Amino acid sequence: xxxxxxxxxxxxxxxxxxxxxxxxxxxxxxxxxxxxxxxxxxxxxxxxxxxxxxxxxxxxxxxxxxxxxxxxxxxxxxxxx
Numbered sequence: 313x314x315x316x317x318x319x320x321x322x323x324x325x326x327x328x329x330x331x332x333x334x335x336x337x338x339x340x341x342x343x344x345x346x347x348x349x350x351x352x353x354x355x356x357x358x359x360x361x362x363x364x365x366x367x368x369x370x371x372x373x374x375x376x377x378x379x380x381x382x383x384x385x386x387x388x389x390x391x392x393x
Contacts, residue, residue, distance in 0.1 A: 339347065
């Protein structure tokens with residue numbers, strides 16, 4: 313679990329690449345590099361998803377702006393009636 317900020321955490325779901333002493337678990341440098349590159353690609357994909365999610369949400373300033381605009385219109389309508 314990686315803590316991104318005080319309010320958001322993300323599980324990057326990345327497999328940790330290790331080498332074992334068993335003959336069936338040993339990796340060559342090329343295989344190890346390929347596994348690491350796949351894990352890095354997963355991390356970048358997850359970061360892209362998080363960035364898209366953050367960009368689609370309205371900010372507090374936008375929400376407060378819409379609330380103030382609504383109250384202003386309601387007040388204007390009330391004064392004119």
